[in-house]
Amino acid sequence: MAGVITVAVVDDDRMLRDGIRSWFEGVEEVDLVACAATVDELLAGPGKPPDVVLLDLMLRDDRPPADNIRRLRAAGSRVLMISVVADRDRIVAAITDGADGFLTKDQELSVLVEAVGEIAAGRTAHSPELAFALAYDRGSMRPRLSPQEREVLVGYASGLTLKATARRAGITVNTAKYYLDRVKAKYQEAGRPTYTKIDLAARVREDGWR
Amino acid sequence: MHHPFWGVVIKGGRRIDRAETGLHRARKTMVIATALYRGSHLVAGGAVVTQHQHDRLFPWLALGAAVAATALIWFMAARHRRLVSWAVGLDVLTIGCLLPFGAYAWGGAHAQESIAWVMLLGGSSSAMAAVAFRARLLAVAVVLLVVTHLAGYLLVEADASVTGAHLNALVFSAVVSWVLTWYLCRQGKQVDSANRRALAAEAQRARFAERVAHHNALHDTVLATLTAIARGGVDANTSMMRERCAREAAYLRRLVEQADDREQASEVRAALEESVRAAEALGLRVTARYHEPPAVPGEIALAMARAATEALNNVRCHAGTGHAFLTAGGDSGRLIVTVVDRGRGFGGGAAGPDGAGASEGAEAPGGAARPPGPARPGAGGIGLDRSVHARMRGVGGRAFVDSAPGEGVRVELRWPG
Numbered sequence: 001m002a003g004v005i006t007v008a009v010v011d012d013d014r015m016l017r018d019g020i021r022s023w024f025e026g027v028e029e030v031d032l033v034a035c036a037a038t039v040d041e042l043l044a045g046p047g048k049p050p051d052v053v054l055l056d057l058m059l060r061d062d063r064p065p066a067d068n069i070r071r072l073r074a075a076g077s078r079v080l081m082i083s084v085v086a087d088r089d090r091i092v093a094a095i096t097d098g099a100d101g102f103l104t105k106d107q108e109l110s111v112l113v114e115a116v117g118e119i120a121a122g123r124t125a126h127s128p129e130l131a132f133a134l135a136y137d138r139g140s141m142r143p144r145l146s147p148q149e150r151e152v153l154v155g156y157a158s159g160l161t162l163k164a165t166a167r168r169a170g171i172t173v174n175t176a177k178y179y180l181d182r183v184k185a186k187y188q189e190a191g192r193p194t195y196t197k198i199d200l201a202a203r204v205r206e207d208g209w210r
Numbered sequence: 211m212h213h214p215f216w217g218v219v220i221k222g223g224r225r226i227d228r229a230e231t232g233l234h235r236a237r238k239t240m241v242i243a244t245a246l247y248r249g250s251h252l253v254a255g256g257a258v259v260t261q262h263q264h265d266r267l268f269p270w271l272a273l274g275a276a277v278a279a280t281a282l283i284w285f286m287a288a289r290h291r292r293l294v295s296w297a298v299g300l301d302v303l304t305i306g307c308l309l310p311f312g313a314y315a316w317g318g319a320h321a322q323e324s325i326a327w328v329m330l331l332g333g334s335s336s337a338m339a340a341v342a343f344r345a346r347l348l349a350v351a352v353v354l355l356v357v358t359h360l361a362g363y364l365l366v367e368a369d370a371s372v373t374g375a376h377l378n379a380l381v382f383s384a385v386v387s388w389v390l391t392w393y394l395c396r397q398g399k400q401v402d403s404a405n406r407r408a409l410a411a412e413a414q415r416a417r418f419a420e421r422v423a424h425h426n427a428l429h430d431t432v433l434a435t436l437t438a439i440a441r442g443g444v445d446a447n448t449s450m451m452r453e454r455c456a457r458e459a460a461y462l463r464r465l466v467e468q469a470d471d472r473e474q475a476s477e478v479r480a481a482l483e484e485s486v487r488a489a490e491a492l493g494l495r496v497t498a499r500y501h502e503p504p505a506v507p508g509e510i511a512l513a514m515a516r517a518a519t520e521a522l523n524n525v526r527c528h529a530g531t532g533h534a535f536l537t538a539g540g541d542s543g544r545l546i547v548t549v550v551d552r553g554r555g556f557g558g559g560a561a562g563p564d565g566a567g568a569s570e571g572a573e574a575p576g577g578a579a580r581p582p583g584p585a586r587p588g589a590g591g592i593g594l595d596r597s598v599h600a601r602m603r604g605v606g607g608r609a610f611v612d613s614a615p616g617e618g619v620r621v622e623l624r625w626p627g
Contacts, residue, residue, distance in 0.1 A: 085466045086499075106459060128497070128535065136501040136539070159497065159535020159550035164617040 005120040008034040008050040010042050010068075011082070012060050016105065020054070023109050030116055037061075039068040049075040051120045055099070057083035057090050065090065066097040073098050078119045091133035096141075096187045101125025102133070126180050131157035134183055143186040152179040232401030236394035237292040240341045241284075244293070244387060248280050248334035255327040263324065268317035272309055276331055279305050283338065293342035298335075302351050306335035310362035322368035329376055332359055333383045340388040352384050420480050424465065427487065431458045457490045464498055478503045478545060481515035482538055489522040495532055496522065501539040503547075510625050513605040514547055517598045521549035521621040524594045529553025529619060547623040555613040598623065 007030050009020050017035040024032040033050050036042035038061045042053070053072050057065065069079050079099040081091065084106075091102050100119045103112060107127075115125035135150070135157045145153065148169065155165035156176075166176035255273055263269040279301045286294040310328050319325040332355050339351040356377055363373040435451075435458060438444050445451065464483070479500055486496045506514075518536060525534040531553035538547045598609040598621060608627030613619040 085463050087467070104463070106456065106463070129499075132499050132501075132537075157499075158537045158548045158620070159552070160620060161552050161617060164552075164614065164620065167614060167617065168612065168620075 004029060004031045005052060005116055006031050006033045006048070006050040007052050007054065007116055008032070008036065008042055008077070009054045010036050010039055010059070011054070011056040012037045013056075023112075027109070027113055030113060039063060039071055043071065043075060049077045051078065052080055052116050053077045054080050054082050054116075057081050057087065057094060057102075065094055069094060069097045069099050078122075080115055080119050080125055086129045086133065088133040088136065089139070091130060092137050092139060092142075092187070095130070095134070095184060096190060098188065100184075101127065102130040103127050104129055124181055124184050126156065126162075126177070128157055128159050131180065134187065141190055143190045145183060145186070149179045149183050152176050153183055156180060232398030232405070233395060234291055234398070236391075236398035237341075239394055240387070240391050241287045241293055243390065244334065244338045244341055245280075245284060247337050247383070248331075251327075251330045251334050252276060252280065254330060258324075258327040263317070263319075266318060268313065269319075272313055272317060272328060275309065276305050293338055295342045295347075298338045298342040299347075299351075302335045302339050302355065306332040306351075306355050307358040310358065311365075314362065314365055320366055322363065322366050322372055325362065325366050329359055329362060333379050336380050337383040337387040340384040341391050348384065348388070352381060355380050416477055416480065423480070423484075427461065432462060453493070456495065460490065460495065460497075461487065468500070476503060476505055477508055477511040478506055478514060478538060478547075481511040482518055482536065482547065485515045485519040485522060486536060488519060489526065489534070492526060493532065494522060494526045494534055496534050496536055498536040498538075500537075503538040504540040504543055504545050506545050506625060510545075510605050510607070513601055513607070514545065514623055514625060517601045517609060517621075517623050518547055518549055520594065520598050520601070521623075524619070524621075525549065525551040525553065529555075531618075545625045549621045549623075550618060552618040555615050555617045555619055557613045557615060594619075594621070602627065 007024065009017055009032065011017055011020075014037075017037075021032055021035060024030050033047065034042055034045055036045065038059065039055070040061075040063075043049075049072075055065075055068060055072065059065070059068065072079050079094075081094045081099045081102045082105055083090075083102070084104065086102075086104055094102065101115050101124055103115055103125065107115075111127075115127070118125045131153050135153045148171075151169050152165055152171075155168055156162060160168070162176055162180075163173055166173045169176065171179075252273075255276065259269045259273050283293065283297045283301055286297045309331065310325060313319040313325055313328045317324075317328075319328065336352055336355050339348055343351060359376060359380060360373065363376065435454060439446050446455075464486075468479075482498070482500075486498045489496050522534055522536070525531070529551040531551055533551065535550040536547070537550070538545070540546065595609075595611045598611070602609040602623055602625070605625065606627060607623060607625035609624070610622040611619065612622075
């Protein structure tokens with residue numbers, strides 16, 4: 001079936017996995033191919049890697065999120081981070097580490113499906129919660145944003161639609177979206193910043209220092 | 211209106227000044243005291259020059275130099291809210307040490323009576339030095355003044371008793387002013403630390419009150435719901451139950467995020483939370499996010515929260531959507547709260563159900579680009595506009611309402627306006 005997006009869920013909460021499975025059953029454009037509690041379990045499974053992986057921001061295994069994201073990307077999947085709460089530092093870290101979007105788990109199905117579609121098409125799934133985390137990032141490695149990028153980011157983070165954000169900034173919707181994409185790109189270009197001591201330890205390990 | 215805890219002075223509901231600390235006040239007192247001391251010397255000098263030395267140029271120049279040096283010191287003191295040491299140092303060297311010799315060489319002041327007014331200025335120099343300098347520099351300055359003034363009086367062959375009295379005055383001007391400075395600054399620091407303790411206690415009380423409020427809220431909501439489900443006999447899959455769970459999950463989510471933010475308990479946040487919970491209780495889903503909202507006096511927090519409640523009510527009744535976004539943050543000390551929805555909006559040509567146009571504060575130019583086209587205020591929009599405006603203006607804040615058809619409404623509340 002052409003045009004169907006294959007999706008997997010990695011979350012250690014079984015109730016949520018079951019919930020998402022029953023949710024996606026009624027959606028034609030999305031095919032949920034796998035549910036797993038950890039990234040290891042997903043990668044060990046049979047079949048081609050899915051187009052998009054919904055990855056819980058706070059998995060309770062000992063793998064650092066950066067590691068999980070990198071391995072999924074290396075396997076050929078794109079990553080949409082999901083989480084119960086919007087922990088801003090972790091959202092920012094996940095984006096720098098290569099995730100293409102973030103959503104809290106209380107979103108409606110239509111929002112989730114739209115985000116999956118955006119990411120499968122190689123774009124970014126923008127959400128007010130992601131914009132808020134980036135707009136008020138206080139991390140030492142945060143990239144410099146232009147005034148226009150900042151205005152669009154803050155507007156979108158406040159809950160305005162992209163259209164309303166664009167109108168207030170006096171630009172087109174496409175330009176507004178371009179600014180949001182550029183903010184994300186800047187974060188991903190900012191290299192491999194270390195946000196927490198755990199991350200730092202992981203970096204040291206992956207750089208072969210021990 | 212002055213608020214002791216936030217150190218905010220609101221004049222006529224508009225201007226705010228950062229209140230002085232006790233230390234600032236102590237330093238200001240010393241600036242004023244030494245200024246009066248120097249002033250008395252300048253007046254005495256002026257009297258002598260106009261009465262006895264008005265036919266010579268140098269005394270006038272000397273008086274002018276003393277006035278200029280004093281003006282410089284005051285100007286710098288006004289800018290830095292304390293005596294600036296380099297300006298005082300300049301005064302000690304030129305007015306205190308050099309001027310007496312100038313008066314002797316070019317001013318024809320060869321007698322004790324004619325040089326006395328110039329010598330007098332050294333006393334106020336020494337007093338200012340005691341305020342502005344640290345101990346070692348002060349000792350150097352006083353020794354310099356004593357030595358030069360001794361030399362000056364020896365040159366004019368003054369009485370030993372006059373010389374002694376003057377040198378005594380030089381030294382004790384410094385001593386008295388040093389003791390006063392030390393005492394006042396110590397008192398000022400004590401007042402400051404007492405204020406800090408009061409502030410901390412107030413914050414502690416606010417935190418405690420917030421915790422009690424959360425406990426009560428948790429008891430009435432999450433705990434009650436979970437208990438009912440656990441007991442059985444309740445269908446957890448009805449839409450009413452699901453809505454209730456979603457609402458309570460949203461509340462818990464904000465609680466967790468607040469703990470993650472490690473932000474100080476703030477009165478604004480607590481007040482806004484109450485507005486959000488009230489709106490949620492009426493069935494509106496509210497995504498509330500906070501980013502370090504600046505601390506404001508309690509009555510301002512309350513007014514903000516009431517205006518926010520009004521904006522949320524407007525979303526619930528007129529927006530045609532069940533979801534609103536509330537954001538609270540700061541912009542260089544100014545508290546900014548926005549209430550945004552993605553509903554049907556109003557304004558422009560196609561009037562919404564409220565038939566209202568995009569509008570904003572009457573004399574308020576918005577920060578961001580405004581939509582082109584005529585603003586045509588109508589029934590519902592202007593109602594919202596008017597009521598949030600009245601509330602915000604009453605406390606010296608401001609409100610902006612912005613909307614376009616199909617693009618929701620954005621209400622921005624600011625304090626100070």
